[in-house]
Amino acid sequence: MSPLRVAVVGANGRVGRLLLNQLKNSSSFATPLAIVRKQDQVDYFKNEAGVDASLTDIETSSASEIAAAIKGYDAVVFSAGAGYDGVERIFTVDLDGCIKVVEACENAGVKRFVVVSALRAEDRDFWWNLEGLREYYIAKRSADREIRSSKLDYTILQPGTLESNEGTGLFQPLDKLDEKASGLYSINNEDVASFITQTLLHPDVTVGKTIPLVNGNESIESFIQSL
Ligand SMILES: NC(=O)c1ccc[n+]([C@@H]2O[C@H](COP(=O)([O-])OP(=O)(O)OC[C@H]3O[C@@H](n4cnc5c(N)ncnc54)[C@H](OP(=O)(O)O)[C@@H]3O)[C@@H](O)[C@H]2O)c1
Known part of the structure; x- marks a missing residue:
């Protein structure tokens, strides 16, 4: 398979x-494209990040x-x-930008589209009374619904609260997710990035799916094969 060409919107984020960085260092991918909103970010990605x-x-x-x-x-x-x-x-940004x-x-x-949404975005009862987050979840939920009704080969990833950059490589199996504890679930940024990379490499088990992402005790390989 020829190396995948991937464009990343929100490239300057955590x-x-x-x-x-992961895409750039993998032979499965061609040089990726960083889509950013400021000229100094363009300069950084081209001249220092090498993408x-x-x-x-x-x-x-x-x-x-776009x-x-x-x-x-x-x-x-x-x-x-x-x-x-x-x-x-x-x-x-989160709603109309995504649409x-x-x-x-x-x-x-x-055809291929992978989005970083948020854990339990579809569950209005979960987020309606979360202080300061109602509009955010309205945007995420509505964008997810637009994506599901699009013609794209989509994957919606729904991480819990994003934590420090360093990855653990370990994920919570879906059958062990306790909905009542959702507000407490978190995942490290690097694990989200690693899972996006694996999602791009495994369309066979990820296209058309909405996948909650939280850290747990299952390896990324076995987690992805269990989907
Ligand atoms: N924080 C959490 O706990 C949490 C939990 C679940 C899901 N999420 C979601 O996970 C995703 C990634 O999170 P993150 O922490 O990596 O986000 P982040 O660090 O805030 O990065 C978001 C990026 O989006 C870029 N952006 C904003 N407006 C833009 C525009 N008009 N055009 C192009 N780019 C624009 C920002 O650019 P600048 O660098 O110029 O500002 C920034 O680089 C987000 O969608 C977030 O909502 C977050």
Whole structure:
């Protein structure tokens, strides 16, 4: 199989940077594309990180402009987010930004799409009363639903709370997830990045799936084969 060409939206984020590093260092992947929103980030990725970069702000760009940036790639990973930058940007980045990237993939003929969503985003009863997080989960849940009704070969990854960068390589088997404890579940950033990499390499067991990601005691290989 020829090396996969992957574009990463949200490349400058904690998960995004770790992911680009993994893709760059694996012979299964061609030089990845970092999609970022500032010129100094383009300069960093091209000159210091040694990957390709595109200055494409998903908030202000049209779906056609995003399509032009990702055309020719085999897969797009969406790991962008407004963070704690106010409710308006949650809607223009996490929700509409994500939907525009989905439309761009459809327009550019990029079939494979992997998104970093959030654990139990579909469960309104879980998040409705979580202080300061209601709008965030509305955006994640709604974006996930758009993705499921798209024509893309999608995988929706739903990590628990993101913790320190260092990976454990260990995941919680799905049949051992206790829904009542969801608010307590976490996963390290590097493990999310590693799982995205494995998702891209194993479309056979990940396409069309929504996969909760939390640290546990099962190896990544056996976790992915159990899906
Ligand atoms: N934090 C948690 O506990 C948690 C839990 C579950 C899921 N998640 C989700 O996991 C994903 C990755 O998280 P993370 O911690 O790696 O996020 P992060 O560090 O906040 O990175 C998000 C990236 O998105 C980029 N971005 C924001 N607006 C953009 C725009 N208009 N155009 C292009 N890029 C834009 C940011 O760019 P700048 O660098 O320029 O700001 C940043 O690099 C996010 O979707 C997040 O919602 C987070």
